[in-house]
Amino acid sequence: MSIDYKAEIERLKAKLPVTVVGHFYQRDEVFEMADITGDSLELARKCKIDKNPWVVFCGVGFMGQSVKVIAPQKRVLMPKIACCAMARMIDASYFDDSVQYMVERGIPKENILPITYINSDATVKAKVGEMGGLVCTSSNAYKIIEKGLESGKKILFVPDRCLGQNFANSMGLKSCIIGEGECDPKEADVICFNGFCSVHQLFTLDDIEFYRNRYPDILIAVHPECDPAIVEASDFAGSTSQLIEFVAELDPEQKVAVGTEYNLVNRMRPGGNTFVLSSTKPECPTMNETTIEDLYLTLKSIEDGQPINEIVVNEHTIKYANLALERMLAIK
Numbered sequence: 001m002s003i004d005y006k007a008e009i010e011r012l013k014a015k016l017p018v019t020v021v022g023h024f025y026q027r028d029e030v031f032e033m034a035d036i037t038g039d040s041l042e043l044a045r046k047c048k049i050d051k052n053p054w055v056v057f058c059g060v061g062f063m064g065q066s067v068k069v070i071a072p073q074k075r076v077l078m079p080k081i082a083c084c085a086m087a088r089m090i091d092a093s094y095f096d097d098s099v100q101y102m103v104e105r106g107i108p109k110e111n112i113l114p115i116t117y118i119n120s121d122a123t124v125k126a127k128v129g130e131m132g133g134l135v136c137t138s139s140n141a142y143k144i145i146e147k148g149l150e151s152g153k154k155i156l157f158v159p160d161r162c163l164g165q166n167f168a169n170s171m172g173l174k175s176c177i178i179g180e181g182e183c184d185p186k187e188a189d190v191i192c193f194n195g196f197c198s199v200h201q202l203f204t205l206d207d208i209e210f211y212r213n214r215y216p217d218i219l220i221a222v223h224p225e226c227d228p229a230i231v232e233a234s235d236f237a238g239s240t241s242q243l244i245e246f247v248a249e250l251d252p253e254q255k256v257a258v259g260t261e262y263n264l265v266n267r268m269r270p271g272g273n274t275f276v277l278s279s280t281k282p283e284c285p286t287m288n289e290t291t292i293e294d295l296y297l298t299l300k301s302i303e304d305g306q307p308i309n310e311i312v313v314n315e316h317t318i319k320y321a322n323l324a325l326e327r328m329l330a331i332k
Helices: 005-015 040-049 061-070 092-104 122-130 141-149 161-170 205-214 228-232 240-248 262-268 292-303 315-329
Strands: 018-023 036-038 054-058 075-077 112-117 134-136 154-158 175-177 190-192 219-222 256-259 274-276
Touching: 005 018, 005 292, 018 040, 018 292, 036 040, 040 054, 040 061, 054 061, 054 292, 061 075, 061 122, 061 315, 075 292, 092 112, 092 122, 092 154, 112 122, 112 141, 122 134, 122 315, 134 141, 134 315, 141 154, 141 161, 154 161, 161 175, 161 190, 161 228, 205 219, 205 228, 205 256, 219 240, 240 256, 240 262, 262 274
Parallel strands: 018 036, 018 054, 054 075, 112 134, 112 154, 154 190, 175 190, 219 256, 256 274
Antiparallel strands: none
16 A cells, blocks of 8 residues: 555644754755755754754755754754765864864964855864854855954865855955865965865856857856856856845846756746756755655654654764854854
8 A cells, every 4th residue: 555645744744743844955745845945054043943842854964963053952853864975075084184284384273264164064063163163154155254354364164165266256365275286375365175066066168158159148147166167157156045036036038047956946937937057957966865755754753753863963063063153143
């Protein structure tokens, strides 16, 4: 006998003190079942003030961790603890190596201000917090870097080199990438770890040229996780939420090609005039691991008293990762 997953999920949500959370990049069948939707930090904030003690988070691992860090009293489960490829590129030891790289090239540790993109493991956020650093998102990175520079310290930006470079470029700052060419921290304002988003690396200048040739008046809008050359050639660059707002405010007849994850672009303006800026399908493999069956089984595990895939973060990590997050939230 087959299970009507949608009906069962609705039954369990009505019965249990649980909130289902879905990131914008989730597949449609999962996204449609969520009580709260948004980007990573927005979701963590909403979970913190939500009344239910249980959270089932449909996304990737660092997002579930962020909820646990911001609201440690919550029980946080994930249908799949999928790991963001970018977040996997850096851990606590790689972070320490990056700090040591700068120290060995003449920058005292006390003169380094680390900033980590929210797309990072809680242990990295904790390392950043212990050094007096901050977390940032793609929507507030400009503001966070600008505030950080007021300290007079060198910015160590992890893990996304593209985000660090793009915001440095937009501010007229000099950046370099550890492990790529000659990266002299004394000659740069923002020193970037060599991480990246594999999905946002798919967009090319050829894609932009194709759409501009086909539709001369088209607009190109991309995420700042794209390569700096792509951002430079585009009409607009912004975070997930900013891209949604930008497209929503366009005249319905205005054509736009968007360089970000497929599931999000596909929902933006049903009916046409919105295109995916890629010759291939830019679908995040880890975000798409979660299925409606996984969501059902996770909710059922709460009903059965045997919760699965619970996010656990130790007290030390919660303390210092939360410090880094709170420093960000304090900047208006």
